[in-house]
Amino acid sequence: MTAKGAGLKYKRLLLKLSGEALMGKNGYGIDVTVVDRLAGEIAEGISAGCEIAVVVGGGNIFRGLAGAAKGMDRATADYMGMLATVMNALALQNALERAKTPARVLSAIPMPTVCESYVRPKALTHIERGNVVIFAAGTGNPFFTTDTAATLRAIEMDCQAVAKGTQVDGVYDCDPHQNPNAKRFDRLGYSEVLSRNLKVMDGAAIALARDNRLPVIVFSIEEPGSLLKVLQGEGRATVID
Secondary structure (H helix, E strand, C coil): CCCCCCCCCCCEEEEEECHHHHCCCCCCCCCHHHHHHHHHHHHHHHHCCCEEEEEECCCCCCCHHHHHHCCCCHHHHHHHHHHHHHHHHHHHHHHHHHCCCCEEEEECCCCCCCCEECCHHHHHHHHHCCCEEEEECCCCCCCCCHHHHHHHHHHHCCCCEEEEEECCCCEECCCCCCCCCCCEECEECHHHHHHCCCCCCCHHHHHHHHHCCCCEEEEECCCCCHHHHHHCCCCCEEEEC
C-alpha cells in the first residue's frame, strides 16, 4: 500500500491566496470560473495526500489600507476588510464542495450563522480528517495583514511551509511586469528579504516566519498544476528560508 502523501515534499501546507487572485481579469469581485480553477488545484493537492489549509485575502472586495487612505478610521476599515475575506472564504468553500473536496471555513471573528469560529484544536481535527480548512477574517485584529495571518495559522497548524500564490513565478528585485530585466531569485534568506525590502510579504509576516523557521514559497498560482509541483518540491518558485 502506498503511504499517504508519497512523493510529496510537504505533507501539510498553508496556501495564501490574495483576494485579487479570485477576481481573475475583472476589476472587482469574484470570478466563479477562476475560483473553480483554484479549488481544482487545491483538490488535486488533497488527492495527492497533502493536508491543506488556506488563508484568503479580501482585496478584491475591500482593502483596509485603501479605506484608511481615504480618511476612514483604520481599525474600522480593517474590520471591513476582514469581512471581505469571509465572503471570499465562503466562495472558495463552495467551489471545493462542488469539486467533491470537503472544506470548512473558520473565522477569527465569531459569526456562527455563517461559519465556524476559529479554535485551534478544532482546526487541527478538520485538517487531520482531510478537510481543507479555510481561515477567514485574518487574525481577528486590525493593523495585521492576511500575510501575517497566513504565517501565524501555518505555525499554529504545524504546517511545513506557507506557499504564497501570486501572479508571478517567484520573487524579483523589482516588478517584472514593468521591468523586463528584473532579476528573479531561486532562494532567499529571511534577513535578505527584510533588508532589501522585497515586497513578498509584510515585515511582520517574514519576521514571524524567520523566528519559527517556517519556509515561505512564492509561486505563480496562475500556472495550471503549479500547486502540486510546489508540494512535490518541484516547479518554478522562490524559497525563503
